[in-house]
Amino acid sequence: MATIAKPLETLKKAHQNLASYQYEIKPVDKGYANRTLHINLEDYSIQEQPVTQQMKDLFTGGRGFALWLLWKAINDNTQWNDPENALVIANGPIGGLTAYPGLGKSTVVTLSPLTKSVIDSNVGGYFGPYLKFSGFDAIDIQGKAPEDVFGEVIIVIDGDSGAVSIETAPLEDVDSHLLANQLAEHYGDGKRGKYGVSTVTAGMAAEHINYACLNFSWYDVRRQEMRLKQAGRGGTGRVFRDKGIKGIVVKFNGLKGDVNNPVDMFMIRQAGKRINREISDLDDKQNQMRKVGTAHLVEIMDHFDLLPVHNFRYGAHPEHSKIDSSVWHEQFTQGINDACWAGCTMSCSHGVDGFALQTGPYKGQKVLVDGPEYENVSGLGSNIGVFDPLAVIEMNFYCDTYGVDTISFANCVAFVMECWQYGILDAEKTGGLDLTWGNADSALEILHQMARGEGFGITVGQGTRYMKHYFAKEFGGDAAFLNDIAMETKGLEISEYMTKESIAQQGGYGLALKGGQHDEAWLIFMDQVNKQLPTLEDKAEALHYFPMWRTWFSVHGLCKLPWNDILPENNAKTDEPHKVPEHVENYTWLYEGLTGKKVTPDDLLAQSERVYNFQRVFNLRVGFGTREHDVVPYRAMGPVTTDEYESRQERYDGQLKDILGLDPESMSLEEKMATLREHRYAQYAEMTDTVYKRRGWNNNGIPTVEKLKALGIDLPEVVEVVQRA
Secondary structure (H helix, E strand, O other), X not given: OOOOOOOHHXXXXXXXXXXXXXXXXXXXXXXXXXXXXXXXXXXXXXEEEEOOHHHHHHHOOOHHHHHHHHXXXXXXXXXXXXXXXXXXXXXXXXXXXXXXXXXXXXXXXXXXXXXOOEEEEEEXXXXXXXXXXXXXXXXXXXXXXXXXXXXXXXXXXXXXXXXXXXXXOOOOOOOHHHHHHHHHHHHOOOOOHHHHEEEEEOOHHHHOOOOEOEEEEEEEOOOOEEEEEEEOOOOHHHHHHHOOEEEEEEEOOOOOOOOOOOOOHHHHHHHHHHHHHHHHHHOOOXXXXXXXXXXXXXXXXXXXXXXXXXXXXXXXXXXXXXXXXXXXXXXXXXXXXXXXOOOOOOOOOOEEEEEEOOOOOOOOOEEXXXXXXXXXXXXXXXXXXXXXXXXXXXHHHHHHHHOEOHHHXXXXXHHHHHHHHOOOOOOOOOOOOOOOOOOHHHHHHHHHHHHHOOOHHHHHOOOHHHHHHHHHHHHOOOHHHHHHHOOEEOOEEOOOOOOOOOHHHHHHHHOOOOOOOOOOOOOHHHHHHOOOOOOHHHHHHHHHHHXXXXXXXXXXXXXXXXXXXXXXXXXXXXXXXXXXXXXXXXXXXXXXXXXXXXXXXXXXXXXXXXXXXHHHHHHHHOOOXXXXXOOOOHHHOOOOOHHHHHHOHHHHHHHHHXXXXXXXXXXXXXXXXXXXXXXXXXXXHHHHHXXXXXXXXXXOOOEOHHHHHHHOOOOHHHHHHHHHO
């Protein structure tokens, strides 16, 4: 297992205190600490700021608070690496309860180095709840550390004594699997030791690449080691390191089930009792979240032609069984404590114990690897042609400890491997790397180059949007082809699901506020497999409802998995089984139990819709948020290459005949592909129009002033942005 090689006392003695701040410890009130913590590293200032009633009414908490704090911090011209760009981490009012599963999430919001727009990324671990219980609903950090301490700064929030300090930690390691343990060992001096500490860190690669992630920690009592969860999307770790931060520590030893001080704990426990019984009785029959988690999806996706293979060209592979759930059953070493927040009975934080690394700076060491989950297995596995589970685990480990988003990394490697196949890249251009499909050694070497800040790995670390332009300009690649195969929207690499036959899921990626992430609208099964969305209006309704509903989780600090990964036995018999109405009712109980306010599902959706539309306007403010950015690459719609068409020729020929009334026998392959492309672009455009109308946006994707007024977010500065556009 990971060890702390440097003596703790040596590390402690090297620390220097740069600033300190004492604050009054106050109890949380109905889920709110009612303060935020502001830190500016330019002058080491530390301030607490009140949470106003307007903030609660309009933005609720979590992602809403974080967006509002970032909105106030920047100006219209702020770039991601400007000092005024704020890195904001927020919890949510329901988050921190322990009687219901999945209530320990945080949301990170900042301007993204990858997308150049607003990014939000949610993450597990104990940090968010501990931050709230220590006295703050959010922390926002501006400025950059001075040169003499740059890269060494840590922020320590001691919720036991009511103290915040800015310190240096010059001797600690940077890579997260070491640093999280070192910081927990240093500050875990309360009655619960390391269990009372959670940290935020980012590894060596975060200094060099645009899609660096942040690692949030929690203490695994059984393994006696800090585990890591990732705020993966959009480069939050790059902003963290650009500000000169090495780590953030929060310490809180008073964890109990009622620290949120809810109005009616009985109602909360009733909701928890109902779902915990379902998890206990039904999980093993349904998705086995407690045994393999989301990795159970590999064989399901392959069966339905949805597993990304070779940069999303294909949806199935004969070797998929080498990385399916049966493999992870054997690799994962589960226990009853494998949950990234207290009281979560789903316990889906799977880990591989004692994994012997074969490459890199930790070669020969045995480490604990968190995961892999489905996105990692399919991305680091089938999408780059690797069907060796040990290679997938090794890449998973190094992505985590170096601070590399696995989804973006996987798609970037898949992109350059396809460029290699078509002769756009060669060994001279890659510095000697062989990027043949399935070359795990080269993929790992790219990771190590990212951490070292050298070689072709730095190019790969800039993202597919950067590379498609760079390869066209510098290497003479066909710009149209590169644009077709670069699997990103808004600059964010898309999640690992094939979407060629699901217009709704194409919209789920293309219309998502931050780019191609599945946390807004995972509609692939509803649309393609279960055929529950037959019309464009049905798809538009789903592309309205589910982003609004799923936003609610990040507003309150919750995990989405307990909502729909375990289903009540009678769910299929309900009027709207895709919404899991019993679980939605659970969330109304949680909110009422916390606040004393009786709510309906529509009331919860209204909270989300305000935040969602505000974020759309925020995108507009920083130069995005219009129709031209709500697109997907053509590979997400249909076949780019002739071999893609031919691999599904019966399907595509049938569509030309049945939908368009054409005779495919009389057409050349090129004519069939061009006709199919024209049809699918037209479908996507029509769907986009329908979604905009349903959301109350104009034809360019901008929320109308009337919509802002109806939602109550017609603040003068918000309306001004819309009117300017």
